[in-house]
Amino acid sequence: MERYAVIGQPIGHSRSPAIHARFARQTGQDLSYEALEVPGAELQARLAWLHQQGFSGLNVTLPHKQAVAGLCLSVSARAQQAGAVNTLLRADGGWIGDNTDGEGLMADLVRLGIGIQDRRVLVLGAGGAVRGILAPLLALRPACLAVSNRNPWKPEALAEAFKLHGPVLPRTHLALKGEVYDLVINATSAGHSGAMPRLPGGLLAAGGDAYDLSYGPAHAPFAAWAALQAASRVEDGLGMLVEQAAAAFELWRGVRPQTTAVVAALRRQVQTGTDADEVVPGHQAPRRSHVELPPQD
Numbered sequence: 001m002e003r004y005a006v007i008g009q010p011i012g013h014s015r016s017p018a019i020h021a022r023f024a025r026q027t028g029q030d031l032s033y034e035a036l037e038v039p040g041a042e043l044q045a046r047l048a049w050l051h052q053q054g055f056s057g058l059n060v061t062l063p064h065k066q067a068v069a070g071l072c073l074s075v076s077a078r079a080q081q082a083g084a085v086n087t088l089l090r091a092d093g094g095w096i097g098d099n100t101d102g103e104g105l106m107a108d109l110v111r112l113g114i115g116i117q118d119r120r121v122l123v124l125g126a127g128g129a130v131r132g133i134l135a136p137l138l139a140l141r142p143a144c145l146a147v148s149n150r151n152p153w154k155p156e157a158l159a160e161a162f163k164l165h166g167p168v169l170p171r172t173h174l175a176l177k178g179e180v181y182d183l184v185i186n187a188t189s190a191g192h193s194g195a196m197p198r199l200p201g202g203l204l205a206a207g208g209d210a211y212d213l214s215y216g217p218a219h220a221p222f223a224a225w226a227a228l229q230a231a232s233r234v235e236d237g238l239g240m241l242v243e244q245a246a247a248a249f250e251l252w253r254g255v256r257p258q259t260t261a262v263v264a265a266l267r268r269q270v271q272t273g274t275d276a277d278e279v280v281p282g283h284q285a286p287r288r289s290h291v292e293l294p295p296q297d
């Protein structure tokens with residue numbers, strides 16, 4: 001049985017084992033997928049050890065997405081552009097890095113019927129996730145694409161870094177006053193501390209959409225903001241989470257799982273506060289940190 005895992009710290013919150021267990025069952029694949037707690041100081045040694053143990057692929061989550069990029073034999077063009085890796089594929093002598101976050105968002109927007117072309121799009125935040133989604137968003141030819149951030153220098157840097165893909169309008173949150181957008185995408189991590197960036201009113205056009213990369217309790221502040229703006233719809237990032245996982249699964253196994261039922265099941269879990277892990281009939285329960293990692297010197 002081929003082995004896969006997600007690595008990060010902390011890892012107890014990860015929904016990836018439950019998602020991949022469902023994908024495996026749905027596609028009839030015989031594999032195991034675990035969640036492994038890996039401290040930053042041990043990242044390089046653990047990656048080498050997991051390769052030595054024969055793992056076929058890994059997902060990477062916070063806080064290692066950037067650091068892992070520098071530990072790969074090579075990285076895909078999109079991971080290079082993002083400066084971050086969320087998926088590792090086994091190769092002779094090491095790992096090849098990729099980034100499926102942008103593909104995950106695009107697939108979720110398609111699934112939800114949220115268009116980009118000819119619409120005025122505002123992205124809040126300028127961190128690693130934004131680096132992963134900007135190029136695919138620009139490829140869909142929005143009427144304009146603005147990036148607004150608390151730290152005012154990051155949008156300027158992103159506009160420069162992505163100028164070959166299309167124009168990015170750098171903004172600060174306050175400088176958005178008087179501007180109007182058809183779609184606002186929240187890619188800040190503010191919701192994890194119960195916060196929402198301070199934004200001027202009137203940002204969202206009548207009939208405008210709001211999309212949040214965050215989900216669960218972290219989605220609440222943005223959802224409340226969007227409701228105040230009378231957004232026509234507010235979506236959270238659960239669908240993107242499942243879609244980026246489906247893209248990784250396809251890279252590893254050569255088959256793309258169906259996502260709609262998996263998103264629905266995950267949403268039920270989140271809404272009912274069920275534990276992240278779930279036993280899928282016919283498959284073993286996803287495991288956490290069961291691998292005995294070697295002691296570090």
Ligand SMILES: NC(=O)c1ccc[n+]([C@@H]2O[C@H](COP(=O)([O-])OP(=O)(O)OC[C@H]3O[C@@H](n4cnc5c(N)ncnc54)[C@H](OP(=O)(O)O)[C@@H]3O)[C@@H](O)[C@H]2O)c1
Pocket residue numbers: 101104124125126127128129130149150151154187188189190192195196197198213214218237238240241242244
């Ligand atoms: N659904 C999915 O599949 C998926 C995938 C990837 C990421 N995400 C989510 O996307 C979010 C961003 O992830 P990331 O990897 O880009 O994180 P990151 O690199 O740490 O960037 C965090 C961003 O949030 C901003 N921010 C943080 N606290 C804020 C506050 N109180 N007010 C205003 N801005 C604030 C930061 O602004 P400064 O630059 O000013 O610090 C920065 O732009 C996270 O919630 C993550 O969970 C979801």
